[in-house]
Amino acid sequence: MNVPAAWYLILAAVLFGVGAYGLLTRRSALIMFMCIELMLNAVNLTFVTFSRTLGDIGGQASVFFVMVVAAAEVTVGLGIVVAVFRRRSSTSVDELSELKG
């Protein structure tokens, strides 16, 4: 008998929390992107767990689309990081304060 779904759901919630904490505290744009990947993976784990519990393939199909969107997001995001680095020689998000009122 497999372990209950609750274990995996708690694990996914903790992973999401760790990713959120890293996103709020680190200032390198690259590390922040990695933290977003952590949060996306936590959501994927939740989707797969519910897919198993409810016997529905829709959860796994959702994970498939999340992965596609995550790949596109990383591509564009890293392109933006490279473009910003060209102008300022830094990936720190604290220095991007031109729009501050």
Added chain:
Amino acid sequence: MIAGAYALASVLVFVTAALLILVGAIGVIALKNPVHSALSLIMTLFGVAIAFVAQSADFLAAVQIIVYAGAIVVLFLFVIMFLGVDRKEHVHVEPLVGQRAFAAVGSAITVGGLVVLMARSHWVTGAMSVSTKGATLATGQANVKQLGTAVFTTYLFAFEATAALLVIAVVGAVVLARRERSVDDEEVEVDA
């Protein structure tokens, strides 16, 4: 529902996956060198892949390794090396006073809220009675076949939309990362 009722193998697999996921995640947010963070991210992604296999999502586990660990992390490492930012970040500098404390409290509230929410709804949303108790989620070939059938029938429109999304993302990344030519270069080309 006692702990001894679960097969030892499934418990061991869960503990292994949980350790890989949590150690890797903490490594991502704690290590100072971005390269180490990226390698730590691979550990987390492998742990998630193990959790996928344990829950009979075989195709997604393979895609997790190929796309995430194989492509996305390599892309991260490529950008880190390309920009030359693989030096240590000053993580102790705290421009916003109390930022870490607020972040810790906010994350703890988020996790606690999620756990309470799921526990109060008996860890599942939706009607258990109409589910087929895992019969539709068989292992091996059936998983790939099922997922393929679902993606190419029920979710066909979303699948086609992802094609457009990926093309837009590729074009956007090229436009963003392209080095802008200066006016002098263009004049030289015109003269030539």
